Amino acid sequence: MPSGRWRAVLGRLLVALLLVAGTAVGVTATASPASAGTCADGTGIPIAIDNPLTSGQWCAMGQEERDLCASDWTTCGMVALPAEKYAVSGSGAIIDRDGQPESRQDAARHCLWQLILATGDSPGYATRWGLAHELEDPDVDPPSHAMDFHNNEVARGHAQEAWSMASQITDGSDVMIRIEAAAHDICTTLVARAVRVRGTGDVTTTDGVRVTQLGLDDPYNGGVFGDRLVYLTDPDPGPPFSPDWRYPVDDGTLALFRTNWDGRGGIGGYLGAPTGAGRVVIGGSFAVEQQDFAGGSLVRSAYGTFAVRGAVRDAYLRAGGPAGVLGYPLHDQVSAEAGSGQVSYFTGPDCSIGSPGPYGSKAAVYVSDALGAHEMHGCIYDAYLHKSGFGGPGGVFGYPYADEQAAPGGGRVSYMDGSPCAGGQAEPHSAIYWKSAAWGVRGCIFSFYRSIGEGDSPLGFPTSLEYTSGSEIRQNFEHGYISWANNTATPHYQSGTPLVLRSAAAANGVNDDFVSAELGWSGDSYGILRARATSPGSWESWSEVPLGNGEIALLSNANNKFVSAEIGWTGVDYGKLRARADAVGPWERFKKIGNTDGTYSLKSSANGLYVTAELGWAANSAGVLRANSGTIGPWERFTTSTGPMSGCADYGALTTGPGACNGFSTTGTWFSGGGVGLLGRETWTYANGSVRDSSAVYRLSGMDTTHAWRIEAYVPNGNSDATHAHYVITSPGGGTANGYVDQENYTNAWAPVGGVCTSDGTATITLWDDGGDSYPLQVGADAVRAVRTGTLCG
Numbered sequence: 001m002p003s004g005r006w007r008a009v010l011g012r013l014l015v016a017l018l019l020v021a022g023t024a025v026g027v028t029a030t031a032s033p034a035s036a037g038t039c040a041d042g043t044g045i046p047i048a049i050d051n052p053l054t055s056g057q058w059c060a061m062g063q064e065e066r067d068l069c070a071s072d073w074t075t076c077g078m079v080a081l082p083a084e085k086y087a088v089s090g091s092g093a094i095i096d097r098d099g100q101p102e103s104r105q106d107a108a109r110h111c112l113w114q115l116i117l118a119t120g121d122s123p124g125y126a127t128r129w130g131l132a133h134e135l136e137d138p139d140v141d142p143p144s145h146a147m148d149f150h151n152n153e154v155a156r157g158h159a160q161e162a163w164s165m166a167s168q169i170t171d172g173s174d175v176m177i178r179i180e181a182a183a184h185d186i187c188t189t190l191v192a193r194a195v196r197v198r199g200t201g202d203v204t205t206t207d208g209v210r211v212t213q214l215g216l217d218d219p220y221n222g223g224v225f226g227d228r229l230v231y232l233t234d235p236d237p238g239p240p241f242s243p244d245w246r247y248p249v250d251d252g253t254l255a256l257f258r259t260n261w262d263g264r265g266g267i268g269g270y271l272g273a274p275t276g277a278g279r280v281v282i283g284g285s286f287a288v289e290q291q292d293f294a295g296g297s298l299v300r301s302a303y304g305t306f307a308v309r310g311a312v313r314d315a316y317l318r319a320g321g322p323a324g325v326l327g328y329p330l331h332d333q334v335s336a337e338a339g340s341g342q343v344s345y346f347t348g349p350d351c352s353i354g355s356p357g358p359y360g361s362k363a364a365v366y367v368s369d370a371l372g373a374h375e376m377h378g379c380i381y382d383a384y385l386h387k388s389g390f391g392g393p394g395g396v397f398g399y400p401y402a403d404e405q406a407a408p409g410g411g412r413v414s415y416m417d418g419s420p421c422a423g424g425q426a427e428p429h430s431a432i433y434w435k436s437a438a439w440g441v442r443g444c445i446f447s448f449y450r451s452i453g454e455g456d457s458p459l460g461f462p463t464s465l466e467y468t469s470g471s472e473i474r475q476n477f478e479h480g481y482i483s484w485a486n487n488t489a490t491p492h493y494q495s496g497t498p499l500v501l502r503s504a505a506a507a508n509g510v511n512d513d514f515v516s517a518e519l520g521w522s523g524d525s526y527g528i529l530r531a532r533a534t535s536p537g538s539w540e541s542w543s544e545v546p547l548g549n550g551e552i553a554l555l556s557n558a559n560n561k562f563v564s565a566e567i568g569w570t571g572v573d574y575g576k577l578r579a580r581a582d583a584v585g586p587w588e589r590f591k592k593i594g595n596t597d598g599t600y601s602l603k604s605s606a607n608g609l610y611v612t613a614e615l616g617w618a619a620n621s622a623g624v625l626r627a628n629s630g631t632i633g634p635w636e637r638f639t640t641s642t643g644p645m646s647g648c649a650d651y652g653a654l655t656t657g658p659g660a661c662n663g664f665s666t667t668g669t670w671f672s673g674g675g676v677g678l679l680g681r682e683t684w685t686y687a688n689g690s691v692r693d694s695s696a697v698y699r700l701s702g703m704d705t706t707h708a709w710r711i712e713a714y715v716p717n718g719n720s721d722a723t724h725a726h727y728v729i730t731s732p733g734g735g736t737a738n739g740y741v742d743q744e745n746y747t748n749a750w751a752p753v754g755g756v757c758t759s760d761g762t763a764t765i766t767l768w769d770d771g772g773d774s775y776p777l778q779v780g781a782d783a784v785r786a787v788r789t790g791t792l793c794g
Contacts, residue, residue, distance in 0.1 A: 046070060052077025064132035079120040079176070080129060086180045087113035094188050107194050107232055110148055111155040111187035112180075118159035119166065119179045124277055126156050154232040158186050190232045257291045257298050260305045264332075270309055271295045281322050288322045301328035303347065308365075309333060311373035312344045315365045318403060319375050325349055326375055330359040333367075337385075338394025341368035346377075353437075354382030366399050371417055374400040380414050383438035389465045390432070390440060397440050401428040409455025411435035419443045435461040435478075442466070445475050445482050448489035452583035458493055458545040458553050458562070479545065491582060493555050497671065497719075499542040501554070503531040503613045503623070504599040504639040513623060514540040515613075515638075517556045517579040527561060527579035531613040531623035544592065546686065546776075550669035550693065551589045551605055554579075562588045565604045565611075565627040575609065575627035594670035598649065598659025598681050599637040602627075610636045640672045649679045656698050657714070657783035658683045663701075668694025668769070670781065676716040677782040684719035684780045687773035696781035698765040703758055708791040711739070711753040711765055713784050715746035720780025724771030733759025734793075740771060743780055750785070757793035 037045045039059035043066075046058075052073060058066065069076035091109035117126035130152040165182035166175065257278050264271050272294035282288035288301045296309025299322055306329035308316045319326045327347035336343040337358075348363025356362055363377035376384060385392045393399050398418025407413035412435075415428035419442035430442030433455065439462035441449050455461045460478030467474055472485035480493040501515040514533040517540075521528065533540050541557035554563035556579035564587045566576045581588050589605035602611040604627035612629045613636075614621065629636050649659040656663035658672065659681040672683045685694040703709050711729055720743040727739040739754035756763050763786065769779050 052081065057081070062132065065129070068128055068132050075121055075125070079117060079125075082176050082180075083113050083116035083120065086116060086183075090180065090184055090187075094184070094191055104191055104194055107147075107151050108187055108191045110151045111190055111232060112183050114152045114155040115158055115162055115183040115186060116176075116179055118156040119162040119183065120176060122277075123156045123159055126152070126159075151232045154190065155187070158190075162186055194232050257289075257300070257305070260298050260300075260307075261291075261293070264307060269295075271298070271307060288328060290322065299329050303328050303330055306330065307332050308344055311367050312342070312365045315367075315373040315375050315403065316344075316346075319377075325377055326363045326365070330361055336366060336393045336399075338392060339368070339399065341366055341393060341399055343367070343393075348377045348381065351379040351382045354379055355386060357381065357385045366393060368399050371399055371401055374403045374414075376400055376404055376414050378404075378412075378434075379438050380404055380412060380432050380434050383434075383440075384414075384432060387438065396442055397430050397432060407433055407435075407455050407461075408453055409457070409461065411455055411461055413454070416440070416442075419446075421447045433461050437463075439463060440465060441475060444487075445473070445484055445489060448491075449482060452491065456547070458547065458555070458584055459491060491560075493543070493545065493560060497544050497546075499544040499554070500536070500640040501529075501540070501542045502639050503615070503635075504637040505613065505615060505634045512639075515542070515623075515625065516540050517558055519556075519559055519579070527556070527559065529563065529577040529579065529625040531615070531625065544671065545584075547584065547589060550591055552592055552671075553584045553588050554590060554602075563590075564588050565590075565606055567604075567606050567627075575604065575607065577611065577625040577627065592669060592671055593632070594658075594666035594672065594683055595632065595637060596665040597637075598672070598683075599639050600670070600672055601632045601636045601638065611638075612636050613638075649681055651679065651783055651785075654700060654702055654787075655783055655785035656700065657681065658696075658781060663699045665697050666695065666781070667697070670694060670696065671719070676718040677780075678714045678716070679783070682716045682719060682780055682782040684778045685769050686775045687722050687771065687777040687779055688769040689774050690770050690772055692768050692770040694769045696767040698767075698784040699762065700765070700784070700786050701762045703761045703763065703786055704788070705733075705757075705759055705761055706792060708755050708757050708789050708793055709763070709786040710755050710789050711763070711784065711786055712750040713741060713753050713765075713767075714782045715741070715743045715749060715751050716780060716782050717747045718780075719778045720746075720782075722771060722773045722777045722779045724773050725779050726768045726771035727753045728766045728768065729754050729756050729763060730766075731756050731758040731763040733757065734763070753784075755789070755791075756786075 037055055039045060039055075041059075043059075043063070045055050053069065053076075061069065069080060087109045090112045091105050094108040094112075095104050114126045114130060117129055130149070134148060162179060162182040165185065166178035169178040169181065261269075261271060261274075274291060274293050276292045278289060278291035280287055281290045288299065290297055290299045296307050296313050298305055298307055301322070308329055312333055316324075316326060322328055325348070327349070330345045330347060333342050333344045335341075344365045345357065345359045345361035346363040346365070348361060350362060354362075357364065363375065363381055365373050365375045367373035384390050384397065389395075390397060396419050397416040399416070401415040401417045404412055404414045411433060414432045416430040416432060417428065418430050420429040421444035425444070425447050430440060430446050431450075432438055432440045435455065441462050443466075445466055449457070449459070452459070459480050459482070462475060462477050464476040466484075469483075472483045474481050474483050480491060483490045483492065503513050503515070505512065513531045514536045515529050515531050516533045518525065518528045518530060519539055538558045543555045543557055545553040545555055547553055555561070556563065559579060561579045562581040562584055563577050563579050564581045566573065566578060567587055569576060586606045587604075590611070591603045591605060593601045593603055595601060603609070604611065607627055609627045610629040610632055611625050611627050614624045614626060615635055617624060649657070649661070651657050651660055657678060658664060659679070666683065668685065670683045670685045672681070676682050683696065688694070711727070713725075713727065723742045723744055725741045725743050727741065728736060729739060730736045734757040737754050737756070741751045741753060743751070745751075753765070765784050767779065767781050771779070773779075
C-alpha cells in the first residue's frame with residue numbers, strides 16, 4: 001500500500017480527533033443536526049432532510065459557500081466537506097506551519113483542498129468553491145487573493161493524474177480516501193518546489209507565471225512582513241487536462257449543458273466526449289456560453305442551447321464563433337431547404353431591406369458532401385432565400401462554394417456552385433454579389449465577368465439578373481452590360497465620364513489637335529492613338545472609366561475598346577497606345593495627373609511613364625501617343641478644352657482657380673472636362689472617405705491685415721456633389737481652420753467656407769478629398785476668392 005495512502009488514513013483519523021476537539025479550521029463541531037435556528041450573524045439555518053451539515057458547520061461558512069452547498073447537499077456532504085477537512089489536517093502532514101500568514105502550509109492546504117474537489121467531482125466544482133472561499137473574506141489584500149487563485153489553478157490541473165493514481169489503489173477502500181492519498185503525494189511534490197516571494201520587483205516562476213513581489217512599504221498587514229507569498233510552481237504539469245475522463249459536461253455554473261449533451265446521445269452521440277470545460281464566451285447581460293466536444297460544440301444564448309457540429313462548426317469558428325458575424329445558433333443542424341445537403345441557422349447581421357429566413361435566421365451555414373460547409377449572411381443570404389430568380393439551395397445558384405468574403409472592387413460576394421457554363425467551367429460556377437443591392441451572376445456570363453476582374457472591372461457590380469434580349473442573353477452592370485450570343489461573351493461599356501483628349505502643346509506653338517483612334521488602319525496599327533484631328537468626331541470620342549485607387553481606363557466610344565500601352569513592343573514602337581482591348585488588365589491602367597496650368601497628363605501604371613504625343617515625328621507617325629517619358633513637358637500635356645487654346649486663366653484680384661496663371665496647384669489625382677466652372681476650367685476628384693489622397697491648393701495674396709476676410713468657393717453645376725467638401729484655411733498670424741461645404745446645395749454659386757485674418761496679406765486654402773464622403777461622390781475644385789468684411793482683426 002503506498003505510503004501516501006497511509007498518511008491519508010492517518011489524516012482522516014486526525015480529522016476525526018480535530019472535529020471532536022472542535023478545532024478544524026472553518027468547521028465548528030457540535031452534536032446537533034441542522035435545524036431551525038439563527039447563526040451569530042443573524043442569518044437563519046435551513047431545514048433540509050438531506051442537509052449533512054451541523055448548525056455549527058453552516059454558521060462557520062460565508063454566504064457564498066452556504067449558497068453553493070445548499071445548491072447540492074449531496075455533493076457538498078460527500079465531497080466538499082471531506083475535502084476541506086482533509087486539507088486542514090493533511091497540510092500539516094506535508095509541512096509544519098512556518099509562522100507566516102501565507103505559508104507553505106497554506107499553499108499545501110489550498111493544493112489538497114482544490115485537488116480533492118476537482119478529482120472527487122469536477123474542476124468546475126472546485127473552481128466555484130475556490131471563488132466562494134475568497135469572496136468569504138473580501139478584505140484580505142489582493143496579493144494574497146492572487147496567490148490563492150494561482151495555487152488553486154495549479155492544483156486543479158493535476159486532477160486527471162490524481163484520478164489515475166487513485167484508480168490504481170485496489171484495496172477496496174473508500175474512493176475519497178484513495179483520492180486523498182493521491183492528492184497528498186502530488187501536493188507534497190508541488191509544495192517542495194514552491195517559490196516564496198519577497199522584496200520588490202517581479203519574478204517569473206518556473207511554470208512561467210509572473211509574480212509581483214511586494215516591498216516593506218506595502219500597506220497591507222501593517223507594512224511589515226517577511227517572505228509572505230508562496231506560489232506553487234509546475235515546470236512539468238503533464239498533458240493538458242481533458243474532462244472526458246469523468247464526462248463533466250458542465251463546470252458548475254453551466255450545468256444545463258449536461259442535459260443538452262445527454263439529449264444528443266452523450267459520449268456515444270454525434271458530439272462525443274467533451275474536450276474542454278464549459279465557459280462563458282461573451283459576458284454581460286446577454287451572456288453566451290459554450291462547451292466543446294470531439295464532434296462539435298454546444299452554444300447557449302438567449303435563443304436557446306443548440307449544437308454546431310462537424311464541418312458546420314469549422315465554418316462557424318472561421319466566422320468568429322458566437323462573437324463573429326454569424327452570431328448565435330437558432331437550431332441544431334437540419335436538412336437544407338432543397339437538395340441533399342444540411343444547414344444550420346444563425347442570428348446573423350440584420351439586412352434592413354430583407355426578411356428573416358427559417359427560425360428567424362439572418363445567416364446560415366450550408367454543408368454538402370461535395371463542397372463542405374460555407375456560410376452566408378446578411379443581404380446576400382436574404383436574396384438567396386427570398387429574391388425572385390434566386391431560389392435558395394434548390395435554385396440556379398445551388399450551394400455556396402466558399403464563405404462570404406470581400407469582393408474585388410469593394411462590396412461582398414458569395415461564390416456558388418450552381419449553373420456551370422457548358423464546356424467544363426471550373427468552380428465556382430456563379431456568385432451572388434452585394435454592393436448597394438444583391439444580384440447574382442452565373443454560368444458563362446459569370447465566367448467572363450470573373451476573368452475581367454468582377455467588381456474591380458470597368459463594368460462595376462451587377463444591377464440585374466441575366467435576361468433575354470432578342471437573340472442574346474444580357475446582364476446589366478453599373479457601367480454597362482455583358483451580352484452572350486454565339487457562345488461568346490461581349491462587354492458593352494455604357495457609362496464613364498466623357499473625356500476630351502486633346503494635345504495642349506499649342507501653348508508652346510506646336511499642336512492643339514484632338515486625339516484620334518485610327519480605326520481605319522489594320523493589323524498591329526489598328527486603333528493607334530494620334531494627336532492629329534483639328535475637330536472632334538466619332539474617332540475622337542473618349543470616356544474615362546474610374547478603376548479605384550486613383551486609376552482610370554480610357555475607352556474609345558467609337559469601337560468600345562480600352563486603350564492599351566503596348567509595353568511588350570520594342571524600339572520606337574514601345575509603349576504605343578492603341579484602342580484594342582476588351583477588358584482592363586495592367587496595360588490598360590493609367591493615372592490622370594492634374595498640372596498647375598490647368599492641363600493634365602496621363603501616366604501608365606504598367607511602366608510608370610508619362611504619355612507623350614510624338615509631335616516631332618512625320619507623316620502617319622506624327623502625333624502618335626506613347627507611354628515613354630519620365631517627365632512632363634509640353635508634349636505630355638493634354639487639355640479638356642474644345643475652344644481655342646488661350647494659355648492660363650485670369651480670375652481677377654483676390655481670386656484664383658484651375659488653370660490660373662498663378663496661385664493654384666493640385667496633388668494626387670484630379671480630372672477635368674465638361675467646360676463647367678467660373679471660367680470653364682473646373683477640376684474634380686472622387687471623395688475618399690476620411691483618408692487624404694488628393695488636394696487642390698489655392699494661394700491668395702493682397703489682403704489687408706486689419707480686417708477679417710471671408711473665404712468663398714465657387715461650386716459649378718457638374719462634378720461637385722460631395723456633401724462634406726473639406727477646406728483647410730491657414731494664414732500667418734491666423735492659424736488654421738477647417739471648413740466644410742455641402743456642394744450638393746450649390747449650383748453655379750459662391751459658397752462660404754470660413755473666415756481668416758492674416759498678418760502678411762496671404763492665405764492658403766487647401767481642398768482635400770477626406771471630408772467623409774465616399775465614391776462615387778465627386779469633390780469639385782473651381783475658383784476660390786477672399787471677400788473683405790467689416791470685422792476688425794484682434
